[in-house]
Amino acid sequence: MDVVAEVEAAERRIRPHVRETPLVAAADSGAADMRLFYKCENLQATGSFKARGALSKLLSLSGGEIGRGIVTASTGNHGAATAFAARRVGARAIVYVPEGASPAKLAAIERLGGEIRRHGVDSVESELKARAVAEETGAVFVSPYNDPQVVGGQGTIGVELARALDRFDVVYVAVGGGGLIGGIAGWLKARRPATRIVGVQPENSQVMRQSVLAGRMLELPSLPTLSDGTAGGVELDTVTFPLVRDRVDEIITVTEDEIVAAMRGFMAVEHMMIEGAAGAALAGMARQRASLAGRTAVVVLCGANIALDKLKAILP
């Protein structure tokens, strides 16, 4: 895929529909020996960056495709984002979720107009069903990351960073399927080639990191992680793999304890709610803090969607 062209086409499509989220200087940035900024996708519509990719995809569809409707599978941010984008383009959105998915998360999808269908015992089964239904009915299946238009949408964060800051040296991004970091790195490496792009994965679920080290996408198990938005397996044919392999400088891992510490420290000082994947990106920055003297770093806070019981569990 031509990622720069995809990002720039997405930028034109989605601009009236997404928030240009704030780039906030860290509260202790002034006293430190570096400049640190947070890109606040926690304040994006639907509470995460996923609104960008879903809008980019749905706004690229023909009237006929929109008429046949949208199908996806996700209990999380991507499901809410797809429902949100479908409402914007006037499409029906059916969202497959596993039996037993969290009612709070389903409520968010329904509030945005998505129609919930329960199928299967886990996300693999519900996704297979969603793909089969799309195949049968002619509806458009929207992947959370394995889609050029979706990746292009996420990459508009890079465009906004370049608009907001004359110079930045390093960007920290949590990595799951690679859509977010692939879009950002794909665009920045072309337009701001001196920028270092650091991916962050939880030690407990590092499929993309191990795959890049191996030179090909691997099927690997994952352990539970607070960074649930980046957890789990990745499709073997994903369009994001070459992007992440070629344009991301390194992918580092962080422990669950590091994620908790980063989230606590951030919330105590900045008073914004963030989800675990944003905590992973913060923890990655903290790991490399000593190397950042004199530099300008950006941490992408990818979303705010943390369940209140999880939030409670990590508070001191």
Added chain:
Amino acid sequence: MDVVAEVEAAERRIRPHVRETPLVAAADSGAADMRLFYKCENLQATGSFKARGALSKLLSLSGGEIGRGIVTASTGNHGAATAFAARRVGARAIVYVPEGASPAKLAAIERLGGEIRRHGVDSVESELKARAVAEETGAVFVSPYNDPQVVGGQGTIGVELARALDRFDVVYVAVGGGGLIGGIAGWLKARRPATRIVGVQPENSQVMRQSVLAGRMLELPSLPTLSDGTAGGVELDTVTFPLVRDRVDEIITVTEDEIVAAMRGFMAVEHMMIEGAAGAALAGMARQRASLAGRTAVVVLCGANIALDKLKAILP
């Protein structure tokens, strides 16, 4: 005081220095029989609206006054806001706090460049000391609410509301010393006279409400409340009293349970952190929810500064 002139002068002074905070449609607004917006002062610089009033005051000072420095007393949002504003105008800010004030709150003031002085066992004693020091040294004492320029600064929220929305019927605002609601009501009743302004106080601390009912400022005891930003006594000569008495349509009270329920419900759906006083305003709106059909309401989310242990205690 000529509150409209004060607000409009403050608007000119502070505009380059404050954030025009987002006015966000409530996530479930679409499905409801009303329109509901949140004015997100939780996303204001320093994490609360207090930055507006402190900037308004400090930007109104002469060079000589700035040279003699700023003194205030507050462990909370006003202390941080005064330190923030002082840095902007190049003044030294000394902030008196009681012995035993929470280290997390003091850290926020120090991060912003404020100099902490510990004095006395409670906020009354530390404020008396701050006023005495200002008197002795010629420094400027900055009151959190009993000051026309401070009230004018808080009122710029009304200006932003009028800029963002063609029409709104009701605004809910938490009430402590009355600076926030006095500034907002003072300006809106002149420029958008059909707007209903509803003040909200916790049942546990309702000095301003009882004072308005009595027709004069009263000295009354308060019980502890989650809405700590609005708690406690109010100066008997406060400039805010006539404003609140004459321009606020009513002041209602909410219980601690209602505040907790409102904060939980908001955080679960909107994924933003808010402090107890913002929860009080939300709870006030919830109390009147049945009367809001067909109308447009705004809840002023006055700040985000909640200690993590308090946040933990209210989560389900």
